[in-house]
Amino acid sequence: MYEIDPSRLDLAHEFRRRPLGHHSPELQAVLDRMRSAPIEGKHCLIVETPRARWLLARMTGNPLRPVPVPDVVFTDLAEAEWTVFKLRWHAMTGHDLATTLGELAIPEPPVDGPPVVVPDPARAILAYADSISAAPGDSIAFKVSTPGIAGYRADFVRLHAPQTGRSGEGYRETEIASPASGDYPGGEQTLRLGSYIELPELPVSLESFSLQILAWPTLIGTQPRALLGAWSQRSKRGFGLYLDETGALALRLGDGTEVVDISTGIAVAERRWHLFSASFDAASRRVELSQRPLEDHSVHTGRAASVTRDVAIMPAAPDTPLMIAAWPDASPDGLAPGAHYNGKLEAPRLFAQARPWERLDQPIAAEIAGEALVAAWDFSREIGSDRIIDRGPHQLHGRTVNLPTRAVTGHNWDAAEMDWKQAPQQYGAIHFHDDDIDDARWQTSFVFTVPEDCKSGIYAARLRGEGAETHVPFFVRPPRGRRTAKVAYLAPTATYTIYANNKARFLASGTEMLRGHLLDFDVTDMQLLHHPIGLSTYCVHNDGSGVCYGTRLRPMTNFRPKGRLWNFSSDLFVVDWLEGIGCDYDVVTDDDLHREGASLLEGYQAVLTGSHPEYVSLEMMNALEGYLKGGGRLMYLGGNGFYWRVAYHPHSDGIIEVRRAEDGTRAWHAAPGEYYMSFTGEYGGLWSRQGRSPNTLAGVGFIAQGFDASSYYRRRPESRDPRAAFIFAGIEDEILGDFGHLGGGAAGDEIDACDVSAGSPPHTLVLASSENHTNAFHMANDAVLVPNGATNALQSARIRADMVFFECPSGGAVFSTGSIAYVGSLAHNGYDNTISRLTRNVLERFLDPAAFAMPGKGG
Structure with a gap:
């Protein structure tokens, strides 16, 4: 070191x-x-x-x-x-x-100026909406929790521009009238984390019983971790198989007064498959318990253990339903499931008898028929849903809650097949986490109906109370089936959902090296650390596995118009610029595009993206390509766009799945055999690894990132090609964008480069390229084949943002900036700058219906 x-x-x-x-x-x-x-x-x-x-x-x-x-x-x-x-x-x-x-180690305390006020994250207004996109006449339900705050006022605002100056200068919003505006009482709503399976109550009376389940635990110890049973912590009735505080297999029995726990006393091995079995014989009141590691190719398979014990009590009939991976009332307040299990579970079975030891400990794939069988749940069925299928005689079907991970390898996965659809019997496991979340399930606090005359744009519910403030943004699209402008702004809501509540920005190892400066926490960051409102797909679960499901159906502290300029707040620069130059526009979202496809964009002369449209579903990719094939014009005003393939939940566009497969610059990587998404069965990972690279769509693809400072572009000789004359009309400068609100320049954060070998059309004009980046800029993982010492900007000419233009065969065209920081330069000097002028030149030509001609040979 x-x-x-x-x-x-x-x-x-x-x-x-x-x-x-x-x-x-x-x-x-x-x-x-x-x-x-x-x-x-x-x-x-x-x-x-x-x-x-x-x-x-x-x-x-x-x-x-x-x-x-x-x-x-x-x-x-x-x-x-x-x-x-x-x-x-x-x-x-x-x-x-x-x-x-000869200096002080730290500066003297301030002697003047306002008193220091440390943000208090405990007092907060936390809120979310059930919809992110709405048309005039649609209603949006808002769910609000106000810990430490007695009441709040709700108003509705149109958002125009983000904060750019000290103490909030630059921020602009306009109030709109609504009957929903007004004062509301506060109150705290609880968000319940942790996934489990909800099952019906037992259909038969159990005196003797046996339980069996396959388990691959990932986080043992510290507290009980429920596996399978019908146990009530409150009434002390029923039975439950679990891992105890030491990580050993245990069975809990209760008669309503007395509770008995029987444990093997030997901790199981993490990340190894085990067969867990337990039985209770009512006649002899004998408990038999067994934990047996399954044989595999690993050196360490854990220790087998078994115990036989007679107990004095007779378990009382359960007064709670069956549950897997949690106990129904074991939360700290006793009102919700708790004792959540972390790890994979597979093939749970329940019998109405104490099965002989040699039969109970047989392989899980054995014949399940028999008079004593109560239930045999098969997780390999309906993997793409939340349904749990029981193959037993009583059809005790259930459902998953809080979205545990499906399409994961089971105990019998032999690595011969990577696609769960081709060998579902080898994907019969579900991975549960104590910090999973799909929907906060809060009560509605108020409902806003979009006025019939509401203009398409970006809006928010603004909530204020006792010095606290939050905004809950939403997007108003034009009336369905209508266009009210020639320009559409495509809001990257998939990216917002994927990044929601990103704790990895300040808690992941190496994050300060990545950022190139001290970590800074504003009040919303501190609220995210203080309140249990779930993780982003840039985080890992408590057990170290990657978070592959993102949801916006809970408060998102980093989805706000004020504070740090990133994603949503940065994207306000685009609409601010459109309004600044007097250009009417409609707003549509990724969610809309995923649902409606290319028809959503039909009729728009130009479509503009935000600064970071990173996450794209198959339906979205098809729609954008279809738009260009129909003669559309795309202005990609960002960087690191069209990078990861995602899938939307089949029944909720508020939930998105990403599998970080194979390659890419990523916060975690998917486990072997788990590259195919559970929602749709599509292969996950980078679009570039699936034959549809960002370069093919936009002419550029992700090449590098650095977050300490942004740089500028220098014009390339191709910028003087007659095909590009309209772009540089009135611009003589060689240096473009040596200013801006995002790092001080137009080229920075995450940047893209043109590469014909990666799919950029061969007739692409590289108009300008960035230079002079710092050595905090490093090449993307997928751009480096062999680790070497030449992957930062001081050593590699490949690290650059390319500004490009190319024509499409049907009369359309594409203009791409290849930089997240680009939008931060648009409003500089009151929109009077070279970046604004250049972008306006492009937009004005794109709004001209005259078709673009493909260049001739050699053109």
């Missing part, structure tokens, strides 16, 4: 001069060492006032969260970076850099 040389004061001086941006390789090595330290105890910043004041903090506690360092306040981010640099230098070298340089 690299060790910092305390004598290299020249590196400290270099950082002092330029804490953000370009660094020498030697300084970058020092920064990488500092930023790669464990996140616990690491310094970070709390945003007290957006873009104006920051508090020094440290990551501490369980769970981790930023805790302020008393009386350390910054009004300059560069000063904050330098202060933490000095503290880390001292901690890692033992040398006090501040004393050597």
